[in-house]
Amino acid sequence: MNNADIQKYGKELKDVLQISTSPVAVHLVRNDEEIPEDIPHIGETTRHCQMVDNVRRLGTAFYATLDDQMCKGGASVMGLTEMSPKLKSGEVYYNLNHFASLEAAKATMEKVPMVDANSIKAVLYAPLEETTFMPDVILVIAKPRIVMELSQALLQKNGGRVNAGFAGKQSVCADGVSYPYLTGEAGVTIGCSGSRKYTEIQDEEMIMSVPVDMLPALVESAKAMFGSYAC
Template identity: 65%
Template sequence: MELKELNRLGRELKETLNLKTSPVAVKLVADEKDIPEGMEKIGESTRHCQMVDNVRRTGSAFYTTYDDHQCKGGAAVMGMHEMGEKLKSGEFYFHLNHFGNLEAARETMERVPHVEPFSVKNILYAPLEETNFMPDIIVIVTTPRHVMELSQALLYTSGGRIVSSFAGKQSLCGDGVALPYTTGEVGVTVGCSGSRKYTQIQDEEMIISIPVERLPELVKAADKMFGQPC
């Protein structure tokens, strides 16, 4: 798939479903040479969830290093580093009173999707309709109705089911990027305390993440299902 075609698909998807913000192209990079020439590094330290939210609302595009990620847990599950012991053991969430006991917290954190530690050097972000790189994952923050329509379109040709997996923890990083990146499956998630605290994701919004290989069939099906009057 050429970049011009990718951008066209992004525009068409946004128009067909009347998405209020842009689908976000995300790429995990193991070597700096894969960063497009002229692409700027993000100018501040912030969280992955905030990066996704900023891109979808403002149309900004940038690349990041591990040091740019204020949430080290998010960076870790996306393969930039090892997860810190307090987070990995569940102690962090246990002391926030998110679990009734440490074992429950540990069990949950052990099942958070994650990319191989230190396998990712940079992460690239851009609105899908304007991206100048080929992403791994498309992250869409939108209403439950749009998630329903996207799910229906994804199943239009081959059928099956969308199987979501989430715990309200490490949501836009683990569920939104690491899960589809490592499994090739669509990810559906509801956000987490951090992503809903630090971003402008609304109470009535949720997240669906799609491996880029599924995009052409998705857009074609969405146009057939929702692009024309019944």
């Protein structure tokens, strides 16, 4: 696939499934990679979930480094930095009264998907139908019906099941980016307290993430199942 292919797939996916906002292309820039010169720096400090939400609604494209990531928990699961001891131990969520014991909080945090710390130097974000870089992962924030159709299209050729492992924690970052990046599998997640507080993700929306390698077959199946798209 080249950029023209990916942009075409992004437009087709959005049109065929009538997704009201853009699927979001995300690429984790490894330390041995260069940040593309045509991608602007975000120029402000905000949260990863807000970045994804802004891209899908406003059509912006940019890169963000660790210093731009307001939520260091999100930054850490995507490999930009070490996770803080208090977050890793579960203490943060225990003190927020999200768990009955510190042990329960720690047991949950131990299962959060995490890219190796300090292996990533920046994250690229763009609407899928306009991206000029090769994404690792595509995030779709949409109503459950669309997530259902995406799931059906993913399974149309070879069958199987779609993962839906989540804890309502580290959702748009760990579940949405790190899980498919590490496993090569698509995933579904429901959002978390932070992403629902700081973004415009609606109560009736959820998140699906798909590794880019699955994109051609996904679009082909979606077109076959839910209506053809005239290029």
